[in-house]
Amino acid sequence: MSTQKCHGRVIASLVGCTALVLAVTGMSGTAQAHGRDAARRTLAANDGWASSGTGTTGGAAADADHVSTVTTWDEFQRALADGGTAPKIIKVRGTLDADGSTCADFAVDGYDFDQYLADYDPAVWGWDEDLEGQKKIPGTQEYLRNLSAAAQAKAIKATIPANTTIIGVGKDAGIVGGSLQITGVDNVIVRGLTMESPLDCFPQWDPTDGDTGNWNSEYDAAVVHGSTHVWLDHNTFTDGTHPDSTLPSYYGRIFQQHDGELDIVKGADLVTASWNVFEDHDKTLMIGNSDSAAATDEGKLRVTLHHNLFKNLVERAPRVRFGQVDAYNNSYVGNADYNYSFGIGYKSRLFAEKNSFTLPEGIGAGAILHRWNDYPLTAKGNVVNGVATDIIAAYNAANAAAPLQSGAGWTPTLRLRVDPAEAVGPIVARGAGATRLR
Template sequence: MRRPVAWRLLAAGATTAATAAIGVALVIPHASAATGGVTGYATQNGGTTGGAGGQTVHATTGTAIHAALCARASSSTPIIIQVEGTITVGNTTKVSGDSCNTADGVIELKQISNVTIVGVGAGAVFDQVGIHVRESSNIIIQNVTVQNVKKSGSPTSNGGDAIGMESDVHNVWVDHDTLLASGGEDEGYDSLIDMKADTNYVTVSYDIFRNSGRGGLVGSSDSDLGNGPVTYHHNLYENIDSRTPLLRGGTAHIYNNYYVGLTKSGINPRAGGKAKVENNYFKDSADVLGTFYTDLLGYWQVSGNIFDNVTWTSPGTENHPAGPNPQSNTTISIPYAYTLDGASCVPTIVSQMAGANKGLQVSNGSCSPQTPTTSPTSRPTTSPTTSPTTGPTQPSGTNLSIGAGADGSGKASGTSYGNVVDGNLSTYWSPSGSTGYISVKWGSATTVSRINIREASGATGYIGSWQVLNADTGAVLTSGTGAGVITFPSTSLKKITFKINSSTGTPKVAEFETYAG
């Protein structure tokens, strides 16, 4: 079967109107990605290198990601897909070809191998679009944000999982990503990362899992016991109800993770599942380890963990907590080399290094960060620039925010939404966590083409990746990193939102200024 002309031109490295229209900016022959940081079980079974040694393609839409996969010589030809911008259901369509098997409304990595998807430049946000890995191997997903993927409501994608792996998947590395939801099943979400139906040799490292009813599972039912082994290390789990992970039958090595705000249960090995749980820090949480909601027992080996304000329920027929004084009930041999950080420094180093747009920093085993000597997150210098203009220059004209209303996501104690529209740099709004959103609103349609996000004194540089949204329609007006002056096409709206997707500290927005020009 011959590929369509646009895909053949892309494979040859030509820049065409067809490739520009789907969001492919550049093809660079024979570039490589930095994969030396892979650790854990993904190093076994032949290792995990993703698209190392293949072409590097820059993509700004989901359709462009699919097109890059379909343009390869074969389904196993290595490729590195650098992603920048916001991927949505609306810009993610099925593309056909001999080397791919894609679908609308989801990033479909099906029946393929040797692929790296990595966020670059101003960042990559998969907004309400999940990543589905099926019948595939040697996959790296790195430095991206996947948020608010739903299984019910509109739009839906990937069964409600941010990242899902199923049906003969092996050697996958999920690294330095931020996976977010805005609630549990009642709000239409499922899981942040699921592995089922023979998913093996996976490492999940330096990721953020936040605001979800379910963190993730290994094994979809008590009869789906052929999954794993999986390594989880240096991840942040925050405000999660349960499943960090739920482990059915498989083996997991779980070390140096930071768990805060687990409301129902945490690491849950069952049906013979085994977890080696080392040097983790559990804070302000309930039932962080044990077999829960079943009488099919699992097992654990524990050492070096810190339990800070952890509560435990009483044992029962289907409730088998490991605490209040967790003891090992099995031993697990780990086949690879690794270095443990002390549990006492885990909150600090994980908060600093985990998640997208943090520079891919990793720990050196001494509670100190290291930055990779080569970075796969740099945008190609010859690619056209589409990032918004930001900078310290104060815009001219009238600040339309003065006298307007304001609201947003959760706010930290002592801060207020109204502080961002009061013209006073000594007052500010902070989200209740490290990310959140703040909005300015008017009683009638107002034309805006420029905003100025001004951070409070002593908190400059904390804001990482962000999006500016037309809150009337939900449309993304622009995206980027860092505070300052941001421009976008002139838009008439009643409400505009500045959404912080990552940060290096608690953001403090002193003023959210808006201007017509």
Template sequence: MKQYSSILPVAGSIRLPRVGTALALALLLGTTACAKKPLESAGAPAPAAATTSATPAAVSGLVGFAAENGGTTGGAGGRTVAATTLAELTEYAKSKEPLIITIAGTISGGTEGASVRVASNKTLLGVGKTGFLEGVGLTISDQRNIIVQNLRFTMSTVTNTKINDEKRPQLAVNDGDCITIQGTSQNLWFDHCEFFNLDPATQTNQDLYDGLIDAKGASAYITISWNYFHDHHKAHLIGNSDKDAGDRKVTFHHNYYRNIHERVPVYRFGTGHVFNNYYQHVYGTGINSRMEACLRVEQNYFEDSKDPLTTKNSSVPGKWDVAGNLYAGSKGSQPTTSTCSFQPPYQYSSVLNEAAQVKQIVLQGAGVGKL
């Protein structure tokens, strides 16, 4: 798999009043993706389309914590099967054998919604640009070695709700999440997918749809890369309470976040790595480090965002190790000084881009249909 040429980190951070500078083009890194036709906000660009194949990305394309702890290969070495219905997807996903499960069209959970449990040693792979889980959430509980690529996800078609602890309606299926990770799940890679619900400006209940990808408990060694997350309140909860102590070891890189209210991510305890992501109109809070988490936050591009990097809402603050982030037309907490030190244990210099290049690179490469 082709990767971008190595570009070394830039010390400090950059602030620009508005974006308008021509950004350098870069070669596109192939990987994988997920979602349905986006509900576009006025004037906001969607990632450009590209060709793809129905073959999983080479393992060499994996960068980050999911490449540690023995690595992540999904269903490699197992049969390739096609899921065309919810029943088929459910049976294949829970199988004990390694499988590459291809999804070429829409699999719907209907207005009631559905939750599919994914067992160890699986690859869920969208074909072309049309693999779509509509109202179908995934649960990964006490499992390992799973890849989800090139699929589109939404829970916005589900109407089955319950009243949660905050006295607000919340989806009754899959805890309202597109993907729930829990227990001792390890070595998980979510790549080149698309996740969305409804524009928070018009769907104002922040709890109706919960997380796009959430992780709690002893889950660890996770990479979230080259995805397109948009039109949603709360993107990622890493650690579901101030008592959910653990070092979940999550890498976020080359993701596109647009029209998200908050949690990109919220991260409690342990260490994490957030690099080369493009944030556009994240208007509540951005990356929120809490409960003594130490996050390496480097060479991200924040545009029209509020509090791009902060620590809020926990009794114990979190910390960050910052390098080379670019803040364009943003406001609030935009730190340029580190409060902790964390060096990720893996090599990633070959895919690390300068912050000024990140917007164009991520718009070209994130989302479905770009393997």
């Protein structure tokens, strides 16, 4: 075997040089294989579930009339609508402000938050009945809140058509306050965007949620709903300038204005999320949204997560129902708010291999898994604070009364490369996120 120099290092063969370049830059095999125009790159063969079958090409085949550069939210919405499902490429330059209006601009006549708080104060309303019935009664504050929420939803949701590539260009490409709706379509690519989670102006109070009630919000930064062949790559999902620590409290509960950063739900299938950053959030990534969704979710929700950075999160990285989820070579960096990473839900089949966990003092490896339902998973080759750790055994040692089973019953095959777990932290730190797109 011949040797050669690659960026100052002597290594064996051209293949070795390519592998080193990919490890340093965070570029996937796609970047190597598809020319210089990042906007026309397609997902490489064998790069996770989204490469299965017909693969994921997005708008790579777009003609010149369907390649556009947008600098405002309105331009973005028009570009999405132009040409129907014909292949299209939308380049996002700068930051698109989806919620430039104030919350007062969305509120319908008669809605008054102070009155809402007075009407549904648990001291008045109690804890035993939710507000769904109020939503149907014209003139009630819950009815008016719901109408106001619908006005905000219309303004900030963007419907992504089939055969579309959305890609950020420049250092500050992104979306503030918008929600990408990838719903009921096939073949979508989203790359190189910083997406700041939308703030729900009109969360709903539910006194029956938990022992002391909760505020529930809408709007994920991105939703994959009933869609197939979706590739999300080199994006940054963040709460940005509005972390939960800045939110007020009412009725003794945080006025939660954030939902998820990314949800993959309701029959979605064949999704690859690679080299993304998910940071500074509570309920981050949900795969499957209901235990009762067997009719839509059984045999679907097949998702690959690799080389993503999950940083300063509370939970759901991901929480899984039904799906065969391959989570490998991800870096998890926790802080004092850390609750868990992998949520094991109804009929989930998680395969977690060679991930790196960096947990703060006082939080042990037994916290990495959370059991919602007793379904088996495979976990192998993972490291916790640099030490090889059986995370199932660690969980079971801390939760002897409700253990988890080992053995997901399947083995992933759609992988380009698997890095040693000990190297994942620095590799992902150098390569993940919107600013690392090449």
